[in-house]
Amino acid sequence: GAGVSQSPSNKVTEKGKDVELRCDPISGHTALYWYRQSLGQGLEFLIYFQGNSAPDKSGLPSDRFSAERTGGSVSTLTIQRTQQEDSAVYLCASSLGRSYYEQYFGPGTRLTVT
Amino acid sequence: GQQVMQIPQYQHVQEGEDFTTYCNSSTTLSNIQWYKQRPGGHPVFLIQLVKSGEVKKQKRLTFQFGEAKKNSSLHITATQTTDVGTYFCAGPSNDYKLSFGAGTTVTVRA
Numbered sequence: 141g142a143g144v145s146q147s148p149s150n151k152v153t154e155k156g157k158d159v160e161l162r163c164d165p166i167s168g169h170t171a172l173y174w175y176r177q178s179l180g181q182g183l184e185f186l187i188y189f190q191g192n193s194a195p196d197k198s199g200l201p202s203d204r205f206s207a208e209r210t211g212g213s214v215s216t217l218t219i220q221r222t223q224q225e226d227s228a229v230y231l232c233a234s235s236l237g238r239s240y241y242e243q244y245f246g247p248g249t250r251l252t253v254t
Numbered sequence: 255g256q257q258v259m260q261i262p263q264y265q266h267v268q269e270g271e272d273f274t275t276y277c278n279s280s281t282t283l284s285n286i287q288w289y290k291q292r293p294g295g296h297p298v299f300l301i302q303l304v305k306s307g308e309v310k311k312q313k314r315l316t317f318q319f320g321e322a323k324k325n326s327s328l329h330i331t332a333t334q335t336t337d338v339g340t341y342f343c344a345g346p347s348n349d350y351k352l353s354f355g356a357g358t359t360v361t362v363r364a
Contacts, residue, residue: 171350173351180359182342183297183342185353188350238349239284239285239347239348240302243297243352245298247295
C-alpha cells in the first residue's frame with residue numbers, strides 16, 4: 141500500500157520568505173509527527189497530532205513554526221520568515237497512535253534557505 | 255524528561271567484523287524500537303523489544319533489551335556494506351511520543 145508521502149521533496153527559498161511543507165500520512169493512522177534533521181544530526185521532534193486531541197507543540201523551536209492537520213489526515217508545516225538556520229530535512233511520520241506502534245517515515249523535504 | 259543516549263556516535267568497521275551499538279535510558283522503558291536510516295534516506299523501522307531481557311534476531315542483527323528495561327543493544331555480525339547507515343533507538347517519552355537517540359553512524363571499510 142501507499143506509504144507516507146511528502147511534498148515538495150526539495151525546496152529552496154530566500155531568507156525571510158514563508159514556506160509550506162505537506163505530509164500525507166498512511167490512511168488510518170491517527171498519529172502524525174514532524175521531525176527536523178540537520179545534516180549529519182539526529183531527529184529533532186517538532187510536533188505531533190493524535191486523533192482529535194490538541195497537538196503537542198512542545199518541540200517547535202520558535203513561533204515562526206506552526207502546523208495543522210486537516211480532517212485528521214493531511215498535515216502542513218509552515219515556517220514563516222525563514223532563516224538560514226531553518227535549512228534541514230523535515231521528516232513526517234505516521235503511526236497507529238500510541239508510542240507502542242512503529243512510526244512510518246516519509247522521504248522528507250529538504251529545505252534550503254539562501 | 256526521558257532521554258535516550260546512544261554510543262558510540264560513529265562506528266567504523268572492517269567488512270566482515272562484528273560490532274555493537276548501545277542505547278541507554280534514564281528511565282525504565284515500556285518498549286524500545288530500533289530504526290535504520292541509509293545515507294540519503296529516511297528512518298525505517300527495524301524491530302521492537304518489549305519484554306525484560308528479550309533477544310530478537312534478524313539475520314546478522316541481534317537486538318537485546320536489558321533486564322531492567324533501561325538499556326538495549328544492537329549487535330551486527332560479519333558486517334557488510336549493506337549495513338552502512340545510521341541506527342537509531344527510540345523509547346516512549348509519553349503515551350504517543352518517541353524519544354530518539356542521536357544515532358550511531360556506521361561506515362564499512364571494504
